[in-house]
Amino acid sequence: MESITVNLTKTPKTRPAPGEKLGFGRIFSDHMFLMNYKTGKGWYDPRIVPYGDLALSPAAMCFHYGQTVFEGMKAYYGVDGNILLFRPDENFKRLNVSNHRLAIPQIDEELCVEAVKKLVEVDKDWVPREEGTSLYIRPFIIAVDPVLGVHPGDEYLFLVIMSPSGAYYESGLEPVPIYVEPKYVRAVRGGTGMAKTGGNYAASLLAQDEAHKQNYSQVLWLDGVEQKYIEEVGAMNVFFVLEGEVVTPELHGSILSGITRKSALELLRDWGLNVSERRISIQELDEANDKGKVLEAFGTGTAAVISPIGELKWGDKKMIFNGGKIGPLTQKLYDTLTGIQYGRLPDPHGWSVKVCKAD
Numbered sequence: 001m002e003s004i005t006v007n008l009t010k011t012p013k014t015r016p017a018p019g020e021k022l023g024f025g026r027i028f029s030d031h032m033f034l035m036n037y038k039t040g041k042g043w044y045d046p047r048i049v050p051y052g053d054l055a056l057s058p059a060a061m062c063f064h065y066g067q068t069v070f071e072g073m074k075a076y077y078g079v080d081g082n083i084l085l086f087r088p089d090e091n092f093k094r095l096n097v098s099n100h101r102l103a104i105p106q107i108d109e110e111l112c113v114e115a116v117k118k119l120v121e122v123d124k125d126w127v128p129r130e131e132g133t134s135l136y137i138r139p140f141i142i143a144v145d146p147v148l149g150v151h152p153g154d155e156y157l158f159l160v161i162m163s164p165s166g167a168y169y170e171s172g173l174e175p176v177p178i179y180v181e182p183k184y185v186r187a188v189r190g191g192t193g194m195a196k197t198g199g200n201y202a203a204s205l206l207a208q209d210e211a212h213k214q215n216y217s218q219v220l221w222l223d224g225v226e227q228k229y230i231e232e233v234g235a236m237n238v239f240f241v242l243e244g245e246v247v248t249p250e251l252h253g254s255i256l257s258g259i260t261r262k263s264a265l266e267l268l269r270d271w272g273l274n275v276s277e278r279r280i281s282i283q284e285l286d287e288a289n290d291k292g293k294v295l296e297a298f299g300t301g302t303a304a305v306i307s308p309i310g311e312l313k314w315g316d317k318k319m320i321f322n323g324g325k326i327g328p329l330t331q332k333l334y335d336t337l338t339g340i341q342y343g344r345l346p347d348p349h350g351w352s353v354k355v356c357k358a359d
Contacts (some may be wrong), residue, residue, distance in 0.1 A: 001110050002046055004033075004118055009050035015126060015164075022128065022166040024303065029126040033115045033160035036150060037105055043158070046111065048119055051161065054158060057146030060152045066199045069098035070140035072302045075120045075162075077129045077358055078343030083120060086341050086352040088113045090259045095139065098195040098256070103152040104141055112139065113353075119160055121356045128164045129358075134341075136165040136303070168235075168303040173326055173334065175310025176299075177234060179216035181207045182315060186231070186254075188224035193231075193254035204234050216313060218299075224254060228281045236299030236307060237261035240285060241329050243293045250277040260300040264333055266349065282314055289319045296327030305341075306334035 006307045009030045016022055028051050035046040062068050073182045092109035099106055116137060127135045139160045139359070142335055143153030186194025192200055207219045220238065223229040230249050237247045237258040246268055251257055268275045288294050297309035302325045310324040321327070339345030340352060 001106065001114070002044065003288075004046045004048060004115060005046045006122060007050065010124070011050075016128070022133060022164055024165045024168050025138075025163050027164055029123040029135070029162045029164070031119060031122050032162075033119045035115070035158040037158070041153040043105070043107060043111075046115060048115075048122055049237060054148060054157075056144055059146040059148055060065075060143070061145045061147065062142035064148060065143070065150055066197070066202075067102055067104065067143035067153055067155070068140065068198045069094050069095060069102050069104060070138060070196055070198070072196075073116070073137045073139070074302060074341070075127050075137060075355065076341050076343075077127050077133075080343055081358050082343065083124055083127050083355040083358050084341065084343055085116065085120070085355060087259055087263065087351045088116055088353055091139070094196065094257060095141075098197060099141065101192055101195040102197055104143070104156060107158060116160060117353070117355050119162065124356060124358055126162065126164050126286040127358060128166075130166075132167050134165060136163045137161075138163070155246055168301075168307075173308060173331075175304075175308040175321075175324055175326055176217040177215070177311040177313065178218050178220045178309050179207075179211035179214060180220045180312055180314040181211075181222065182227075183207075185224035185227065186221040189253040191224075191254060193224075194251070194256060194263070196256060201234075205274070208234055214313070218303065219314060222282060228283065229279045230252070230282055230285065231255050233299045233309075235303060236301035238299050239264065239297065239308070240280065240294055241296035241327060242288055242296075243295065245327070246273055246275045247280050248275075248277055250279060252265040258300055258302075260305060261265060263337060263351065264300050264306070267336055285312075285336070286314060286317060287317060289321070294319070294321055296330050297321045298327075298330040299334070305337055306330060 032051045037043045073091045077085045092112040141158045145153045145155045211219050219234045221231045299307040308326040308330045312319040340347050
């Protein structure tokens with residue numbers, strides 16, 4: 001494994017003051033990680049440098065053909081003063097899945113984890129300590145060939161940037177209202193829905209704007225062929241707690257394999273619950289809700305962790321779950337996952353990875 005060089009900034013930025021409102025993804029730490037790729041040479045020159053702008057050709061392929069992939073993860077200030085990561089190996093396994101789908105060269109997952117750990121250690125003072133805060137970490141890869149032409153690139157740049165962040169939703173654990181998109185589709189099997197690539201999110205923006213106009217926080221996407229089966233929320237996987245069964249849509253090529261989703265499934269099974277990964281139609285959900293059989297609904301994702309869903313708007317129909325309040329299983333999942341992430345609870349699965357002492 002090639003060693004990572006470190007070039008520390010000579011002009012550190014002013015860090016947010018304790019208690020300052022952080023928002024999400026608006027403030028960035030002092031340093032970033034970079035590594036280049038060139039066909040015939042492979043990945044080379046892993047380095048930590050001062051955070052700053054990039055100099056790219058206007059013809060860089062990422063601007064024109066969308067050959068980009070990314071990940072999202074967090075570093076947490078633990079109760080014992082250690083800085084912790086949560087399942088970082090899973091993020092880089094998924095990055096390579098995305099790389100394969102976007103014809104980007106595979107990357108050394110072990111090196112990626114080491115790069116994140118070293119970057120977090122360099123910028124450890126940027127990990128916020130207030131309740132519910134974290135250091136959001138964004139690894140991503142872009143094609144940078146200065147060439148116009150639709151083909152896989154020969155040159156890539158892998159970067160990691162970091163942002164001290166507060167809660168993803170300003171409302172915290174207040175249940176969110178979700179708009180079921182009736183017209184547009186996000187992905188189809190065989191497309192790029194299972195990859196974490198920018199184009200998927202660009203394709204969601206128009207529906208997201210419509211949802212906001214109707215005072216809904218997020219979009220629930222239906223399948224791209226029949227537009228009847230539930231797939232995922234804009235930034236989250238989705239779960240429904242039915243009588244005798246917890247259901248989440250199965251992964252079949254158009255849904256992102258969420259790491260928080262995977263962790264929630266493992267916890268639910270640990271607790272002895274009947275968990276199904278299967279197709280569930282919006283019609284089935286509506287009929288079950290009319291009969292009082294939908295007890296809770298929630299989304300899972302790195303940014304929000306667990307987000308209770310209080311309402312779904314499907315056409316003229318509004319489905320209300322658990323009286324619009326967070327349910328007990330949703331709360332237990334949130335408390336357990338965040339408890340493990342911040343080191344408040346035992347970690348029987350070994351998901352937490354220690355980076356360093358904060359002080």
